[in-house]
Amino acid sequence: MKVTIHHNPDCGTSRNTLALIRHAGIEPTVVEYLRDPPSRERLVGLIAAAGLSVRDALRKKGTPYAELGLDNPDLSDDQLIDAMMAVPILVNRPFVETPLGTRLCRPSEVVLQVLPPLTEPFTKEDGEVIEPEGLREPPSSTPGS
Template sequence: MNTITIYHNPDCGTSRNTLGLIRNAGIEPTVIEYLKTPPSRETLVDLIQRAGLTVRQVLREKGTPYAELSLDNMALTDSQLLDAIQAHPILMNRPFVVTPLGVRLCRPSEMVLDILLEAQQGPFTKEDGEVVIDERGQRVR
């Protein structure tokens, strides 16, 4: 049984496209709407480390209180940045996907293909019209 989890925001096109690619592989993942159910600090730190990122790399600026909280201040510690994400989950960039092959922050959405065991089952076109998977289920580069 393949266990896949996506930390998802249904209002985000990249997150919706990533979820679509997972489902296009015939997988129904565990979907965690992280704005409703934010990951614990421990889980967040684990996701960031397993994805090979820094806390600063997972901060989202657009549509968040990033500027008003002065999170661009390079003197802020990882602990302070994590405090901000815990207080304002919208600051966490998305979507994070966890599979048996690893953890990725799937931006762009097709990064999820690198950590799926199952092949795509048919064509897939992103919401913006970009073809990612052709009619044979093959990735378009």
């Protein structure tokens, strides 16, 4: 399966998403989008393929979002894309593309929507365990509860 991740290695969510892809047995094409930003056409395509609005694809935390006045609701999509092209850290991440679809993987387990089902549990950097659906045990029922 061909998988591409638009990745920021300094982002824990992006690292967990990449690790989940590899845990699924897939070695993806890794695009470090801060070093190699997508073209305008590519960025617009990723956002559309993920079913997002341009504003939904903007990263606010840890970026100059407010300083640049991007919280102004009157800005057009073109103006927001211009800002993302000029300052790539404004592009939320990670975007993942597979034959099953494109997703902005926040939280990281959103990537499971576009990957084959996991067969083994996966442990995120923070220790949270992502269980494959088929391996989860049903809740125990106690008579009289």
